Amino acid sequence: MERAAVPHKRVDVADVLRGLAVMGIILLHTIEHFNFYSFPDTTGQGAWLNFTDRAVWDGLFFLLGGKAYAIFALLFGFSFFIQDDNQRMRGKDFRARFCWRLLLLFVIGNFNAMFFTAEILVMYSLIGFVLVATCRLSNKVLLWLVAICLLQPVALYNIVRAVADPSYVVPSIPTGEYWQAAFAVQSGGGFWDTVKVNLWEGQLASLAWAWDHGRIFQTAGLFMLGMLIGRQGWLLKSSMPCWGRVLAWALVAFFPLYGLNNMLPSFIENANILGPLSLLLSSLANFAFMLVLVSGVLFGFYCSERVCRVFRLLIPYGNMSMTNYVTQSIAGSLIFYNWGFGMHAHLGITASVCVGALLFILQYSFCRWWIGRHSHGPMEYAWKRATWISL
Numbered sequence: 001m002e003r004a005a006v007p008h009k010r011v012d013v014a015d016v017l018r019g020l021a022v023m024g025i026i027l028l029h030t031i032e033h034f035n036f037y038s039f040p041d042t043t044g045q046g047a048w049l050n051f052t053d054r055a056v057w058d059g060l061f062f063l064l065g066g067k068a069y070a071i072f073a074l075l076f077g078f079s080f081f082i083q084d085d086n087q088r089m090r091g092k093d094f095r096a097r098f099c100w101r102l103l104l105l106f107v108i109g110n111f112n113a114m115f116f117t118a119e120i121l122v123m124y125s126l127i128g129f130v131l132v133a134t135c136r137l138s139n140k141v142l143l144w145l146v147a148i149c150l151l152q153p154v155a156l157y158n159i160v161r162a163v164a165d166p167s168y169v170v171p172s173i174p175t176g177e178y179w180q181a182a183f184a185v186q187s188g189g190g191f192w193d194t195v196k197v198n199l200w201e202g203q204l205a206s207l208a209w210a211w212d213h214g215r216i217f218q219t220a221g222l223f224m225l226g227m228l229i230g231r232q233g234w235l236l237k238s239s240m241p242c243w244g245r246v247l248a249w250a251l252v253a254f255f256p257l258y259g260l261n262n263m264l265p266s267f268i269e270n271a272n273i274l275g276p277l278s279l280l281l282s283s284l285a286n287f288a289f290m291l292v293l294v295s296g297v298l299f300g301f302y303c304s305e306r307v308c309r310v311f312r313l314l315i316p317y318g319n320m321s322m323t324n325y326v327t328q329s330i331a332g333s334l335i336f337y338n339w340g341f342g343m344h345a346h347l348g349i350t351a352s353v354c355v356g357a358l359l360f361i362l363q364y365s366f367c368r369w370w371i372g373r374h375s376h377g378p379m380e381y382a383w384k385r386a387t388w389i390s391l
Helices: 012-031 047-064 068-089 095-113 121-127 129-134 139-150 153-164 176-188 191-212 215-232 237-267 271-303 305-312 315-319 321-336 349-371 378-387
Strands: none
Touching: 012 047, 012 068, 012 271, 012 305, 012 315, 012 321, 012 349, 047 349, 068 095, 068 215, 068 271, 095 121, 095 129, 095 191, 095 321, 095 378, 121 129, 121 191, 121 215, 129 215, 139 215, 139 271, 153 271, 176 191, 191 215, 237 271, 271 305, 315 321, 315 349, 321 349, 321 378
């Protein structure tokens, strides 16, 4: 029996997840000083502040590092499915339009990169073509492709080569001079110097870092997994029994992966085995913990009225995730880089996370006000309108 052609409505829990992901990204970026690892001298600040600095850094990276971005990537694939399927039910093929949409995202990403070297929208715009290439494949084939990508094929190849040949050296992209150029303008450059370096050296360094750290294949896998989740309706309340099994398996997988990854340096001396093996295990551990977070949010949203009411407060923030993501880059660059206030030299990790929390509160307040008057955020509306111009 064919499914009735009813367009997909906006899924509120997806906006909750987006909101939590962008909030997490902002907090991580602020303690990193927006990819500008320059901090004030902490030798005389006292034991208590040293403790909070370490607790904030380790705690946020354990909870959100590699997970907030993964949720964002998962929802990118989910959003593509919603758009593509809605157009399919109208008898239209969305793939060419989505390619144009990715080109627009590339432009938006480069605008974002003017302020922040480690932005991800340019990478999304390039990897997003995998959705166009795979969106008509069967669920079984798609699941195999997801598994291959999440298992980090390049890292696996390097592990096998290094085990078979002790003289093998894992190749990496030389980016030292690019990072040095970015650090130089962050430390002492003016605005236009920062923009110039960020758009070239900064982007090359960022994309090379993503390749060397397995983010390219992982992102492609998460895009396709998000599309598959959309096909199966797994973000709807009816799928909660499935998420119970996901939560159980993710918890079972996370702890041995995380523990084994921490043990590796004590048992493997060959850096060309240790490096890619650690990349593989940490990538899988982060993926498992991301599933724990997603399933936890879904259970809270659908199974507890009290938790649901709290989560629903994040819907306006998640609805404007692109606006929030880009404006946090502008604000962070202004606060920490030399062209702005240069606060990298004055704010430690604890103070920086407070800045991130304040930035989130300001953005959230604006989102509540804006969504009360408009259906889309400013950048979301511009991206949508530009997507549907006549080609």
